[in-house]
Amino acid sequence: MLRFFKINDPFRLLGILVLLLIYSGFYYLVLGAPITQPELIWMLVGERLADGFHMYTDVIDDTGPLSVGVYWILHEIFGRSFFVYKMLAFLIAIFQITYINTLFIQYKSFDENTYIPAAVMLVLFHLSFDMLVLSPALMGGTFLVLALGQLFAQTVLQKEGSDSVLLAGVFGGIAACFHFPLIIFLPFLVVSGIAISGFTFRQFLLSLVGYFLPLSLCALYYFWIDALPEFVFEYIFASRVVDVYPHVTILALIGIFALPLLLAVIGYFVGVWFKVITVNQQKQRQLLFVYVIFAVLSILITNRRTPYQFVIIIPSLTYFITQIFVYVTQRKALLVFTFLLFVGVPLSGYLWLGLTKQSGLLDQYQLKVEQKHQISKGKKVLVLGKDTAYYWESQPATPYLNYKLSDRILKDFDDLSDMAGVYQQFLLEKPELVIDQEGTFPALLERIPQLGDMYHVQGVGIYVLK
Incomplete structure (x- = not known):
């Protein structure tokens, strides 16, 4: 050779x-x-x-x-x-x-x-x-x-x-x-x-x-x-x-x-x-x-x-x-x-x-689509966490694609400007499904009660647009 x-x-x-x-x-x-x-x-x-x-x-x-x-x-x-x-x-x-x-x-x-x-x-x-x-x-x-x-x-x-x-x-x-x-x-x-x-x-x-x-x-x-x-x-x-x-x-x-x-x-x-x-x-x-x-x-x-x-x-x-x-x-x-x-x-x-x-050491790196991810198929989705496979057959909604960078906004509860921006983004794009793997969304619903009127809990870490 x-x-x-x-x-x-x-x-x-x-x-x-x-x-x-x-x-x-x-x-x-x-x-x-x-x-x-x-x-x-x-x-x-x-x-x-x-x-x-x-x-x-x-x-x-x-x-x-x-x-x-x-x-x-x-x-x-x-x-x-x-x-x-x-x-x-x-x-x-x-x-x-x-x-x-x-x-x-x-x-x-x-x-x-x-x-x-x-x-x-x-x-x-x-x-x-x-x-x-x-x-x-x-x-x-x-x-x-x-x-x-x-x-x-x-x-x-x-x-x-x-x-x-x-x-x-x-x-x-x-x-x-x-x-x-x-x-x-x-x-x-x-x-x-x-x-x-x-x-x-x-x-x-x-x-x-x-x-x-x-x-x-x-x-x-x-x-x-x-x-x-x-x-x-x-x-x-x-x-x-x-x-x-x-x-x-x-x-x-x-x-x-x-x-x-x-x-x-x-x-x-x-x-x-x-x-x-x-x-x-x-x-x-x-x-x-x-x-x-x-x-x-x-x-x-x-x-x-x-x-x-x-x-x-x-x-x-x-x-x-x-x-x-x-x-x-x-x-x-x-x-x-x-x-x-x-x-x-x-x-x-x-x-x-x-x-x-x-x-299974590659699970944190590969895109592993399983049966649980079918819940997001064909929907506008926001994923708050590491498992991006929920986006596989769905459309991303709101700007918060990178969950680590998004934390500085979504968890900044004392900043009224950030909270107002988050609410406006949800009103604008209305994600049909929110997958919360980090426990962020409940505190956000408490800080912005209007979002609580828009979503109801369907399972652990799963929120669906009413």
Whole structure:
């Protein structure tokens, strides 16, 4: 297999597509990879915007403004179609794989021009079944990859022009508008630009202008629709303060990423000890080493503990792991590393999915539709809790989609303005069913007696519109 990808032939990308179908097919056809709760939330956000509502005022959630724009367009065209979401995620992954491999060839990152980086990156995308979902991290990470390409151009060619510097900043700012934790690219841009790329003061300022341009345009839009405070609070601050959604345990994340991280460390030392590289290649190595450090730091400010958050570290892991297959010449060692990569890495993801599905540990992450959820079918629903499966065949009502962020409003009983806003939202949208898993609604009915006249109790935590 390794020989096939060593040849510098663009048709090797057909082999990448075949491997993509094989690895992904095992996840979905054999193991039955589930739809996750965040995926449904993203789809519901797009649905709310397609119905004419505004993000952060009429939809309380912390999804990035450009991400919700994508979900909105997809819902307008395709409606609720998880197949379309998966296909678009696959296309984005293929673009990233092709772009990174082309980048390494164009700027002579290795002595040989091969498609081994593409094969390595494809395998890394199958570390977990949710790496290939249309997440804000995947979409934002695409622009980080584009920014990385501009930094490669600046570093390798030592350009005095301003185009690559400006574009690196713009792409980094766009990435932050898709997924806020990617704002960590700003200090990365500063460190790498000054210490590695040798930015002049003028280039440094230009990169900062480019970086803040997309963020400023987003802020300007929400200022225009009188939603700037909500944008700042819900997107920038609240989601970093509110408790993390522990969808996946830390131990599980360690188990999934232990092998690829080990291979990357080995690849790093192989490149340092066994290969004399050019000055440009040394700068590229430094750039990607600093990149992976900041990428890991960005994960620390995410509010959903999931494997897909790690998708942004894949380009750096690809570079370091590729060094093993380019610089190691011993046949037996190459066979061992090839087996570890092409079999061991995806196998760790397969085992994690299979074991967690059987043990029930995935219940906090997957969308598990059961008989009890049929009560909401075809109705306008408000769910106050973690079980979003009630939205599966229903329509979300009122802005309170993210229950953790909504708590600051729904439980702020002493704020008459918030209580008046809640009552107006209920009058406007009149959810036919309220599923209260957190015990919030009884206190709300007591604080707003008019709501008590609108709803009656049908069961434990179930309130129906009269």
